[in-house]
Amino acid sequence: MLHHEYSKNAYRIYLEGGGEMGQLTRSYDWSKTVLGTPDKWSRNLLTTLSIIFHSKLPMFLWWGNDLIQFYNDAYRPSLGNEGKHPKALGQRGEDCWPEIWPTIKPLIDQVMAGGESTWNEDQLMPIFRNNKLEEVYWTSGYSRVIDVDGKIGGVLVTCSETTTRIKQNQVINQNLKDLAEREWRLNSLITEAPVGIGLLKTRDLIIETANNKVLEFWGKTASVIGERLATALPELEGQPFLQILDDVYTSGVAYYSNEISGVLEHNGTLKKYYFDLLYQPIKSANGETESILVLATDITEQVKARQVIEESSLEFRQMADSIIQMVWVTDANGMHEYYNKRWYDFTGSDFASSKGEGWDQMFHPDDRENAWKKWNHALETGNPYEVEYRLKNYAGEYIWVLGRAAPFYNSEGELIKWFGTCTDINEQKLLQEQKDDFISIASHELKTPVTTLKASVQLLNRLVEDPSPKVKYLIDWSNKTIDKVEKLIEDLLNASKFNHGQLHLNKTYFTLGELIEECSEHIGLEGKHTISITGNELLKIYADRDRIGQVITNFIGNAIKYAPGSQEIHIEFETLENALQVSVIDRGLGIEADKIPYLFERYYRADSSGSQYSGLGLGLYICAEIIKKHEGKIGVESEVGEGSRFWFILPITG
Secondary structure, eight states: OOOOOTTTTTTHHHHHHHHHHHHHHHOOOOOGGGGGGGGGOOHHHHHHHHHHHTTTOEEEEETTTEEEEEETTTGGGGGTTSTTTTTTTTTTTEEEEETTTTHHHHHHHHHHHOOOOOOEEEEEEEEETTTEEOOOHHHHHHEEOTTTTTTEEEEEEEEEEEEHHHHHHHHHHHHHHHHHHHHHHHHHHHHOSSSEEEEETTTTTTEEEEEEHHHHHHOOGGGGTSSSSSHGGGGGGGGSHHHHHHHHHHOOOOEEEEEEEEEEEEEEEEEEEEEEEEEEEEOOOTTOEEEEEEEEEHHHHHHHHHHHHHHHHHHHHHHHSSSEEEEEETTTSSSSEEEEEHHHHHHOOOOOGGSGGGGGBBBBEEEEEEHHHHHHHHHOOOOOOEEEEEEOTSSSSSEEEEEEEEEEOTTTSHHHHHEEEEEEEEEHHHHHHHHHHHHHHHHHHHHHHHHHHHHHHHHHHHSSSOHHHHHHHHHHHHHHHHHHHHHHHHHHHHHHHHHHHOOOOEEEEHHHHHHHHHHHHHHHHHHHEEEEEEOOOOEEEEEEEHHHHHHHHHHHHHHHHHHOOOOHHEEEEEEEETEEEEEEEEEEEEOOHHHHHHHSSHHHHHHHBTTTOOSOOOOOHHHHHHHTTTEEEEEEEETTTEEEEEEEEEEEOO
C-alpha cells in the first residue's frame, strides 16, 4: 500500500562531507521546517546539495515555496563574522534578507515562474553583516533547479562576492603600486585552488592560465600553457565543449552546467568524468570578450554513487513489473511510494487515486474496516501484514485478493519501508465457498437421519429385554459411532458458520472454575486419567460459556487422544494484566516443531508417531475462531518427548 526511489538511509550519501556547512546541515533540526526531515527530501534536492557542498565556488540555494536557504563553505565568508550566519541556514529568504529583498525577490520570482536564468556582474547590494550595513558587490547567476515531479523546485545562485575586487580596482586607479603584490596573491590563489581554474584567451581559446587542479583534470603539465585548447586536448573533438566555449566568447553570456559529462585522456586511456562547469566571459572596458574563465569541479564519484542507487531502483521496477502479483511499496508511515504495472492494469487507477483514502473506494465495503484495522496494527507493531479482501478491478468487479506486506529495515535496524503484494485468489476463494456451501448443505441433510438413527438405537435398547453381551456391545458401539458422526457433523456446521460469519456469541458472566470442572468431570469417571486443576475458583469472566466450554473440552480431548501415555492432565487458569489465561498440559509424546504452525488451520490433522486419528481436522480450527471471535489469543507450546501445553487468553471484561 507506497514513491521514493531510494532507501530512507540513502540521503546520507548526498550530505556527506561538505565542511562546516555540510556538518551544520546534517545536525540541523529540519523537522521544524516545512521541508521535514532529510529522509523525505527529493532526490533532486539532495543531489543539488551534494554539488553545492562539494563545490569550492560560492553557491546558495532557495528551495520550495517558502524559499528555505542552503549554502556552502565557499559562500559562508560573505555572511560576515557576525549577523546572518549560522541562522541563515534553514531560514526563509524573506526573513533573512529584509535589506535587499525588494531587489532580489523579482529575480527569484522570474526563475521560479519558469523564466530565463539571470546573470549580474558586480551588482551593488548593501547587506547587513558584521553589525553594520556594508556595501557589497556580487557577480551572480540565478538558475532554476527542477524537482523530481518536473516542476521548478528552487533557485540556485552561483555567485562570487566581488567587493574586494571592486575596491581593489578603485585603489589601483588611485595607486598602481599595489598592483604587483595583488596579482601575485591572485595567481597563487588560483594555482593552489581546489577547484579547476583556467583562463582561455581570444576566440582561438589559447590556454593562458591553468592551475594545478585543472591540469590534473586534463592529465597534462604546465607545458600546455600557450597552446590552443583543441591542440592540447585533441580528445575534445566531437564533444560539445569547444562549441560551447565559442558560443560564450561570441555571445558574452556565461555558461553553467551541473553534471556535464566529458571524456578525457589520462596516460593514454580515455575515461569518462562528470563536472560542475562554469564558463565565464571576461570582458574589456568596451564590453568586448577578451577571454573565458573556466571553473570546473570533479563530481564523478558522487554521480557514480547516485547511478548505483538509480540502477538498483530500475532493477527492482523491472522485476516487479514482470511478476503476476500486484506489488506496492510504502514508507515507514504507510504512505505509498510505488505500484508496479500489474497494479495499474488490474485497478485501472493512477498513482494519485491509489494513495491513502483512495483505497477506500477500492475495498469492498464489507472488507474495508478489517483491512484497515490489520494494516494500522502492522504499522504500529512492525508485524507482517496479511489479510484477504475484495478489491475492485478496472471493470468495477470485486475480486478476492490476498494482501501481504513485510517491513524493511535499514542497516541500523530502522524500519524504513513496507514491501507489499496483492495476489489474485478469486478462483480459490470461490471454490472454497462452493466447498463450504456443499459441506453446510450436506451436514444439514445428514443431521436429520443421524438424529433419527440415534433415536431408533436408543428405542431398540429399551425394547430389548436382558440383551446378550454381544447385543449390548453392538448397541453401545452403535451409540458411540453415532456420537462420533454427530461430532463430525457439528464440526462441519460450526466451520461453515465461521466461514460465512454466521456464528454469533452469547456472552454472559460466569465462573470459569465451574465451567472447567464440568468440562473435565467425565474424565475422572472413566478412570483412565486423572485431572488436576489450579486457579482462582471465584474468578468470573464475560464470554460465551458454551463456546469457551467447547474450546476447553477440545483441548482435554486432544490431550487424551494424542497423549495416551500421559496419565495426568493438568488444567490451570491465571489472571494476567486485564486478561486471563487457560492452559491444558499433558506429558505425552509432544508435537514436532514443523507441525506446530499448522495446528490451528482448517482441515489440518496431526499425525502422532505414524498413527492416524479420526476426525476432520476442524477441532482446533474452530477453537481458534471462537477465541478470535472473543478478541483473544490462542497457541501451543510443545517439545517432542516432553508433552504439550495448549492455551488461550481472553480479556476479563467484555
